[in-house]
Amino acid sequence: MKVDLTIALAGNANVGKSSIFNQLTGLGQIIGNWPGKTVEKAEGMLFHHNKQIKIIDLPGIYSLSTYSQEEIVSRDYIALERPDVVVNVVDATSLERNLFFTLQLIEMGIPLVIALNLVDIAKKKGITINQVKLQKLLDSFVVLTIATKGIGVHEIVDAALEQANKQSPENKPGIRYGPEIEKRIEKLGRVLTGVNIGYPLRWTAIKLLEQDSEIVNKIKEKHPDVIVAANILAEEISEIHKEPCSTVISSERYAVAARIVKEVQTFKESEKPSISERFDGISMHSVWGYVLMFTVMLSILMFMSFFGGWLSETFTNLFESFNPHLTGFWPDLLWNGGVVGLYATLAIAFGFILPFYLILGVLEDSGYLPKIAYLMDRPCHTIGLHGKACIPLLLAFGCNVPACVGCRIMETKRDRFIAIFLSTLVPCSARTVVILGLVGAYVGVQWALALYVFDFILIFIIGKLLNKIVPGVSVGIIMEMPPYRLPSRKVVLKQAWNRFKPFLITALPLIILGSIIIEAMRITDILPLISNALSPITVVWLGLPAFTGFLFIFGVLRKEAALVLLMAAAGTVNISSVMSPVQMVVFALVIMIYIPCIATIAALIRETGWKKAGLITLTEVGLAIFIGGLAYRLLNVFM
Amino acid sequence: MPKEHIEEYLEAIYDIAGREGTAKTTEIAERLKNAPASVTEVFQRMKQNGLVRYESHKGVSLTAKGYKAAIKMKRKHRLLEVFLDKMLHLPSDKIHDQACKMEHTLTDETETALCKTLRGPNHCPHGSPIPPCNLEVKNCQECLSEESLKLEKRDKDVISITSLKHGEKAKIVFVRGGGGAMQRLCDLGLTHGTVVSLLREAPLNGPIEICVRGCKLVIGRGIAEKIFVQKT
Numbered sequence: 080m081k082v083d084l085t086i087a088l089a090g091n092a093n094v095g096k097s098s099i100f101n102q103l104t105g106l107g108q109i110i111g112n113w114p115g116k117t118v119e120k121a122e123g124m125l126f127h128h129n130k131q132i133k134i135i136d137l138p139g140i141y142s143l144s145t146y147s148q149e150e151i152v153s154r155d156y157i158a159l160e161r162p163d164v165v166v167n168v169v170d171a172t173s174l175e176r177n178l179f180f181t182l183q184l185i186e187m188g189i190p191l192v193i194a195l196n197l198v199d200i201a202k203k204k205g206i207t208i209n210q211v212k213l214q215k216l217l218d219s220f221v222v223l224t225i226a227t228k229g230i231g232v233h234e235i236v237d238a239a240l241e242q243a244n245k246q247s248p249e250n251k252p253g254i255r256y257g258p259e260i261e262k263r264i265e266k267l268g269r270v271l272t273g274v275n276i277g278y279p280l281r282w283t284a285i286k287l288l289e290q291d292s293e294i295v296n297k298i299k300e301k302h303p304d305v306i307v308a309a310n311i312l313a314e315e316i317s318e319i320h321k322e323p324c325s326t327v328i329s330s331e332r333y334a335v336a337a338r339i340v341k342e343v344q345t346f347k348e349s350e351k352p353s354i355s356e357r358f359d360g361i362s363m364h365s366v367w368g369y370v371l372m373f374t375v376m377l378s379i380l381m382f383m384s385f386f387g388g389w390l391s392e393t394f395t396n397l398f399e400s401f402n403p404h405l406t407g408f409w410p411d412l413l414w415n416g417g418v419v420g421l422y423a424t425l426a427i428a429f430g431f432i433l434p435f436y437l438i439l440g441v442l443e444d445s446g447y448l449p450k451i452a453y454l455m456d457r458p459c460h461t462i463g464l465h466g467k468a469c470i471p472l473l474l475a476f477g478c479n480v481p482a483c484v485g486c487r488i489m490e491t492k493r494d495r496f497i498a499i500f501l502s503t504l505v506p507c508s509a510r511t512v513v514i515l516g517l518v519g520a521y522v523g524v525q526w527a528l529a530l531y532v533f534d535f536i537l538i539f540i541i542g543k544l545l546n547k548i549v550p551g552v553s554v555g556i557i558m559e560m561p562p563y564r565l566p567s568r569k570v571v572l573k574q575a576w577n578r579f580k581p582f583l584i585t586a587l588p589l590i591i592l593g594s595i596i597i598e599a600m601r602i603t604d605i606l607p608l609i610s611n612a613l614s615p616i617t618v619v620w621l622g623l624p625a626f627t628g629f630l631f632i633f634g635v636l637r638k639e640a641a642l643v644l645l646m647a648a649a650g651t652v653n654i655s656s657v658m659s660p661v662q663m664v665v666f667a668l669v670i671m672i673y674i675p676c677i678a679t680i681a682a683l684i685r686e687t688g689w690k691k692a693g694l695i696t697l698t699e700v701g702l703a704i705f706i707g708g709l710a711y712r713l714l715n716v717f718m
Numbered sequence: 719m720p721k722e723h724i725e726e727y728l729e730a731i732y733d734i735a736g737r738e739g740t741a742k743t744t745e746i747a748e749r750l751k752n753a754p755a756s757v758t759e760v761f762q763r764m765k766q767n768g769l770v771r772y773e774s775h776k777g778v779s780l781t782a783k784g785y786k787a788a789i790k791m792k793r794k795h796r797l798l799e800v801f802l803d804k805m806l807h808l809p810s811d812k813i814h815d816q817a818c819k820m821e822h823t824l825t826d827e828t829e830t831a832l833c834k835t836l837r838g839p840n841h842c843p844h845g846s847p848i849p850p851c852n853l854e855v856k857n858c859q860e861c862l863s864e865e866s867l868k869l870e871k872r873d874k875d876v877i878s879i880t881s882l883k884h885g886e887k888a889k890i891v892f893v894r895g896g897g898g899a900m901q902r903l904c905d906l907g908l909t910h911g912t913v914v915s916l917l918r919e920a921p922l923n924g925p926i927e928i929c930v931r932g933c934k935l936v937i938g939r940g941i942a943e944k945i946f947v948q949k950t
Contacts, residue, residue, distance in 0.1 A: 141902075141905050141906060142902075142905035144905060146898060146901075146902045146905075172932070173931065173933040176906065176907050176931055176933050179905065179907065322857065322910065323857070325901055326900075326901070326904045326909065326910070329901070329905055330904070330909040330910060333907060333912075337931075359917075363918055363920075365920065365921040366921075449936070452936070453920060453927065454920060454924075456920060456924055456936070456938060457923065457924035457925070457939075465938055466925060466936070490898070554899055554941075555899065555937075555938030555939075555940045555941045556925055556936055556938040556941075557899065557902055557903065557935065557936075557937055557941060558936045559906075559933060559934065559935055559936075560927060560935065560936055562934075
């Protein structure tokens with residue numbers, strides 16, 4: 080497709096870039112009220128004034144001196160791929176910190192449009208910003224927006240088009256630093272002539288003075304002399320200011336940002352604390368914060384257990400009332416394989432998966448997730464991580480795949496590996512289906528709860544071990560705390576649908592197909608052949624019925640399928656007639672741990688490489704078989 | 719009364735009562751293995767010197783002057799512990815007692831030299847934070863790169879940001895260490911001279927939440943302990 084213009088959305092984390100992106104492209108980027116949701120860039124198209132415009136949504140970035148992996152994605156895109164226009168989305172409620180990044184963009188000399196977002200929330204806080212003055216001081220277009228309501232988003236594109244149409248983008252001077260720094264930038268600029276790494280010259284010189292490791296590494300090999308010169312000059316600046324050169328430069332940028340804010344912003348501080356702040360007092364309290372957190376988690380689990388159980392029963396009764404009770408090969412295959420597969424899957428989808436995605440959407444949009452990161456930071460240290468890791472770990476309850484990708488918010492390779500490993504052990508919605516739908520429904524909620532508790536203990540132990548084995552130490556949390564906000568119904572619904580759609584499209588047909596295949600194999604007596612091959616593990620060691628062997632194989636594709644197919648393989652929806660309570664607990668336990676599903680394995684390979692992905696997978700298979708057999712022997716004593 | 723005797727008392731009061739709390743006479747007596755009567759006598763003397771506030775029924779607490787002297791001793795003690803552990807490799811059960819004896823004869827000049835040789839350590843071998851020095855520097859690099867020891871002393875009460883009370887405001891004066899995390903703090907607006915306020919802290923040495931330039935940030939304990947501030 081012909082693209083007339085490329086616009087990239089860039090700015091600090093959690094300022095509304097993805098909201099603007101969704102408004103412009105009509106796509107469903109995941110959005111939510113916590114920093115670090117977007118870890119990969121997303122692309123979308125917009126047809127505006129007869130022009131095909133490509134919109135790029137970039138991960139949040141605080142400074143071009145990058146800190147975590149997702150920030151590097153943003154920086155490299157802006158600096159190397161050079162979009163036609165960069166739209167810098169700025170949070171009007173914390174203008175000073177946002178301008179720190181804006182000033183760096185201006186320094187890079189890219190055509191720029193500033194979207195001053197969240198102006199409604201700023202107004203509520205008593206902050207008003209003089210748009211005209213800001214426009215003049217920054218010498219760039221400034222558009223006021225309220226992204227969640229779609230206000231101002233098309234004006235952004237108009238401004239971007241206008242900006243792009245300016246034939247020769249005037250050379251903006253950017254910030255002028257103190258004379259002692261400017262002199263050295265100029266000196267280094269002269270040394271740099273002829274060295275081309277794709278970045279603008281002045282910017283490269285400043286980055287070298289800041290001793291930015293990425294840029295230094297890019298130049299070091301071919302031009303070691305440049306690095307030596309840069310180090311000498313940086314040393315001179317440090318000497319004058321008695322501070323490392325990079326902090327001197329940051330301080331100067333902040334001084335400029337503060338000066339601009341002083342001129343354009345008026346702030347009337349309200350007397351009483353806002354509702355969000357008062358709620359912080361409870362949700363981040365040393366005692367009540369934890370009480371609230373456990374109550375929230377437990378009630379979600381309880382709700383899902385009862386609601387899901389009730390809905391799947393209703394579905395079963397509804398469909399069973401239509402059961403024609405025909406006999407023969409084809410009716411058997413179509414009804415027991417196809418229809419039972421369909422309604423069992425629908426019951427799972429609407430009873431467990433969709434409600435969970437709705438709850439997750441509310442949690443994400445409300446801004447509660449970062450509070451959990453704060454509360455859990457100290458406990459996370461015992462497993463060698465810091466509080467930020469809680470966010471991907473919580474997302475893993477929905478699905479392990481985005482959780483593995485989301486671990487990119489961790490700053491070091493070590494932290495990422497541990498967080499990814501642990502994410503794959505978190506019971507995702509598919510495993511929740513098996514735990515609640517089988518153990519919760521047939522054995523008792525307390526046993527389902529026990530399985531969860533056991534899983535958390537297992538995660539803790541594995542985390543402790545990994546902390547010992549993997550060398551290095553965690554860097555510690557540095558994270559922005561967004562204020563609470565009322566979750567938007569539209570956003571939550573859309574988000575849940577975006578996550579649910581892939582399940583309907585890929586999982587539903589797959590499970591029904593699997594169900595028909597199993598039914599066919601059962602009728603034609605092929606199933607026992609496969610099951611018998613696996614029986615040394617399934618029957619002898621784990622104490623499960625032989626037909627479960629096939630389920631473990633199919634479960635690698637989709638773990639929720641294991642429950643539906645269990646009914647198909649057993650030839651009945653009444654599972655308690657073919658499995659004892661102990662067998663159900665052991666079955667759910669093994670399903671919970673035994674292997675990441677195929678989609679997760681693919682994500683693991685992408686995020687950590689073949690070797691580590693293989694290591695994680697094999698460890699979990701071994702662990703599940705070992706623990707399952709042990710549980711079977713122990714539980715038989717108690718139950 | 720010998721100087722080290724008073725210094726031991728200051729440290730004991732600091733250990734039990736901290737910056738603003740009160741210690742009971744019996745607690746101090748027990749810790750220093752002295753008779754309560756002689757402890758009371760020392761307290762009276764220290765009160766005359768303006769080091770403590772003392773009332774027989776309430777107990778003893780440190781004055782600003784006493785506090786400054788106490789953390790100075792703590793700093794010397796913990797630096798010596800690091801020295802004995804890292805450089806001399808003494809067995810860990812000997813370190814504390816040896817440092818207790820050496821700390822009283824350590825001059826300020828030697829203290830600074832020791833800190834530089836050890837490259838500005840953060841914690842003693844037992845994990846307690848080492849109070850910052852009272853030199854007029856903005857961070858450790860400045861001190862480490864400076865050849866001469868002739869740095870001006872600052873006569874200010876510099877404390878770690880984690881020692882602020884909830885809701886208290888202070889100005890950043892000194893950041894220990896360096897590297898990526900420090901640059902990140904700077905990029906998030908925690909530059910030299912910025913006013914920050916401590917909002918809350920999580921229990922059991924968890925992270926702290928601060929307000930800086932109108933934004934709320936959560937910072938892990940390990941990083942926060944390296945940020946030093948001066949109350950405004």
